[in-house]
Amino acid sequence: MATLSDQLLHRIRDAHKRRKLTWLERAYLPAIAQGLWLTSTHFWGNLFLHIAHRVGLFRNRPASVTIQYPDQLRNTSPRLRTRHRLTKREDGTPRCVACMMCETICPARCIYITPGEHPDPNVEKFPRSFDINLGLCVYCGYCVEACPEDAIRMDTQRHDIAAYSRDGMWLDIKELINPGSKQFTDAPQKFVQLDLEDFKRLPAAPLPPPPGTGEVPYGSEGTPSQRSGSPSP
Amino acid sequence: MLVDLAIKLGVSALVLGGVLNFAGMQTWLERKQSALMQDRIGANRAYFTIPLPWWLGGGIINFVLRKLGGLGILNAIADVLKLLTKEDFIPAKGDAFLHTLAPLISVFFAVLAFIAIPIGPPVELWGRVIPLQVADINAGILFILALASIGSYGVILAGMVSGNNLSTIGGLRAASQMIAYEIALGVSLVGIVMCYETLDVGLMVQRQGELLWGWLPKWGVFLQPVACIVFMTAALAETKRVPFDLPEAEPEIIGYFTEYSGMKFGLFFLTDFVEVVLVAALTTTLFFGGWQVPYLMPDGFHLPWAAAVVPVSHLAYVLFGLLSFTVKVVAFIWFFMLIRWTLPRFRYDQLMDLGWKTLFPLSLLNIAVTAVVIVAAGAR
Numbered sequence: 001m002a003t004l005s006d007q008l009l010h011r012i013r014d015a016h017k018r019r020k021l022t023w024l025e026r027a028y029l030p031a032i033a034q035g036l037w038l039t040s041t042h043f044w045g046n047l048f049l050h051i052a053h054r055v056g057l058f059r060n061r062p063a064s065v066t067i068q069y070p071d072q073l074r075n076t077s078p079r080l081r082t083r084h085r086l087t088k089r090e091d092g093t094p095r096c097v098a099c100m101m102c103e104t105i106c107p108a109r110c111i112y113i114t115p116g117e118h119p120d121p122n123v124e125k126f127p128r129s130f131d132i133n134l135g136l137c138v139y140c141g142y143c144v145e146a147c148p149e150d151a152i153r154m155d156t157q158r159h160d161i162a163a164y165s166r167d168g169m170w171l172d173i174k175e176l177i178n179p180g181s182k183q184f185t186d187a188p189q190k191f192v193q194l195d196l197e198d199f200k201r202l203p204a205a206p207l208p209p210p211p212g213t214g215e216v217p218y219g220s221e222g223t224p225s226q227r228s229g230s231p232s233p
Numbered sequence: 234m235l236v237d238l239a240i241k242l243g244v245s246a247l248v249l250g251g252v253l254n255f256a257g258m259q260t261w262l263e264r265k266q267s268a269l270m271q272d273r274i275g276a277n278r279a280y281f282t283i284p285l286p287w288w289l290g291g292g293i294i295n296f297v298l299r300k301l302g303g304l305g306i307l308n309a310i311a312d313v314l315k316l317l318t319k320e321d322f323i324p325a326k327g328d329a330f331l332h333t334l335a336p337l338i339s340v341f342f343a344v345l346a347f348i349a350i351p352i353g354p355p356v357e358l359w360g361r362v363i364p365l366q367v368a369d370i371n372a373g374i375l376f377i378l379a380l381a382s383i384g385s386y387g388v389i390l391a392g393m394v395s396g397n398n399l400s401t402i403g404g405l406r407a408a409s410q411m412i413a414y415e416i417a418l419g420v421s422l423v424g425i426v427m428c429y430e431t432l433d434v435g436l437m438v439q440r441q442g443e444l445l446w447g448w449l450p451k452w453g454v455f456l457q458p459v460a461c462i463v464f465m466t467a468a469l470a471e472t473k474r475v476p477f478d479l480p481e482a483e484p485e486i487i488g489y490f491t492e493y494s495g496m497k498f499g500l501f502f503l504t505d506f507v508e509v510v511l512v513a514a515l516t517t518t519l520f521f522g523g524w525q526v527p528y529l530m531p532d533g534f535h536l537p538w539a540a541a542v543v544p545v546s547h548l549a550y551v552l553f554g555l556l557s558f559t560v561k562v563v564a565f566i567w568f569f570m571l572i573r574w575t576l577p578r579f580r581y582d583q584l585m586d587l588g589w590k591t592l593f594p595l596s597l598l599n600i601a602v603t604a605v606v607i608v609a610a611g612a613r
Binding site for chain 1: 266571
């Protein structure tokens with residue numbers, strides 16, 4: 001108290017006092033009219049824009065500020081960690097050398113690798129199976145940090161991960177190496193084992209768009225709502 | 234006799250169908266209007282298609298259904314389907330009979346109040362005069378006010394018999410709110426009754442078709458502007474919607490229908506919407522000329538700035554009247570919805586202050602001023 005002068009104390013007390021309302025403010029009606037005016041201008045403006053959009057006018061002015069989620073995806077940050085993918089060599093085989101670093105560092109223990117012997121003595125090993133249980137994954141990104149080969153990345157920009165069962169959250173090596181090849185309604189497969197020749201025969205999925213550009217990661221498949229066939233407004 | 238009965242049934246079906254459709258479409262209006270006011274899109278996903286072959290018009294029907302779904306109209310059907318298929322739950326501490334009776338009381342009296350409201354001018358058809366009003370009650374205003382108050386018993390009952398403390402608080406709040414606003418509601422109408430010298434709603438609407446000083450329609454809002462504001466505020470409180478939704482108040486108490494599910498909850502919901510239609514229809518009837526179109530007399534438009542009368546056939550006159558009533562009611566529903574999505578809820582003490590200390594004295598003052606003006610103008 002000694003540090004605050006009486007004058008300052010008075011000013012603080014005054015600041016907490018409520019201003020006395022004028023008669024017009026206490027009548028409350030002008031404030032109501034103001035509020036109703038504001039909301040009704042939004043209503044009529046948006047209604048006009050909706051109708052104009054129907055006949056093809058003012059297309060560049062959206063009638064809402066919300067993101068129409070399944071039809072429209074929001075921009076992702078370049079640093080966002082999304083679903084994992086395995087990078088490929090030029091011949092379609094995974095870059096992974098099955099060194100087990102990611103499986104070892106994973107705090108959620110959701111990575112399971114079965115190594116196989118690679119014919120090239122410089123590479124030594126490759127993953128026969130590489131599974132991630134997304135139901136356990138905590139998206140910490142340690143696997144990406146630990147990988148010495150840049151073989152696993154979290155840049156698919158898919159974050160709408162959903163499944164009908166816990167097993168549906170399981171990603172096998174086919175899905176990891178070609179993100180988007182498995183529909184979420186497909187029956188889950190665990191520990192799918194592939195040979196080097198099998199990798200070369202897999203149909204290649206398009207690479208995910210560069211992070212932060214706001215492009216949808218679904219390529220030619222269309223957005224989720226277009227795939228399920230619901231009406232566009 | 235049978236013909237009279239058939240005519241009454243027809244008019245009743247028209248009124249009931251109109252009221253229920255307006256109430257049902259309000260679920261759509263509520264979603265879409267709030268969305269537009271808040272810069273959102275609103276419901277646009279619910280739709281279904283019928284597997285019909287093309288030669289039965291399947292393509293066209295499904296196209297229309299898809300478009301309706303895109304506009305969010307089919308959500309109303311989805312709502313009803315959901316409510317009808319949900320479990321009907323009666324709490325163990327509740328009274329099964331009264332628990333079922335409460336929503337029925339609530340919706341029954343809300344719908345019944347419409348029988349005293351004229352929806353159009355009397356139709357002359359084949360030598361018969363058919364009033365477009367289900368019951369021509371000579372004290373119609375008192376009847377409507379009485380029914381609107383009885384409807385609150387459903388809400389109070391629902392709160393009392395649910396065996397839930399939150400519901401009980403909701404019911405008690407409904408009771409106290411009803412008392413606080415019914416008085417202002419009734420007293421504000423005394424001025425209107427003094428102006429038109431009748432309690433008969435049909436006659437009142439007919440007198441609103443006359444002109445004041447030869448150019449101003451004798452609508453209630455021009456004769457009694459203060460009563461109009463008091464009535465609309467009190468009537469809004471009657472509907473128990475935001476900003477007067479203290480009986481419901483979902484963030485603090487879930488409301489008198491906490492223990493209701495399925496279609497019984499749906500009936501309370503429907504009551505809310507029917508009451509909004511009722512309030513809109515009452516405001517239209519008492520203050521905005523009911524089915525009257527300005528300057529339209531039975532023989533045609535008497536425009537004050539033109540000496541000649543623009544003649545209008547009787548059928549067109551009736552249709553103009555019905556259209557005028559519908560447009561006014563829809564506009565008021567829109568306006569009440571605008572208020573509901575703009576203003577925050579009143580605190581309990583603010584609500585009581587508004588009812589007892591502002592609206593009630595204001596309506597009494599209005600009566601006094603009206604009486605003085607009527608006597609001074611030498612009308613008596």
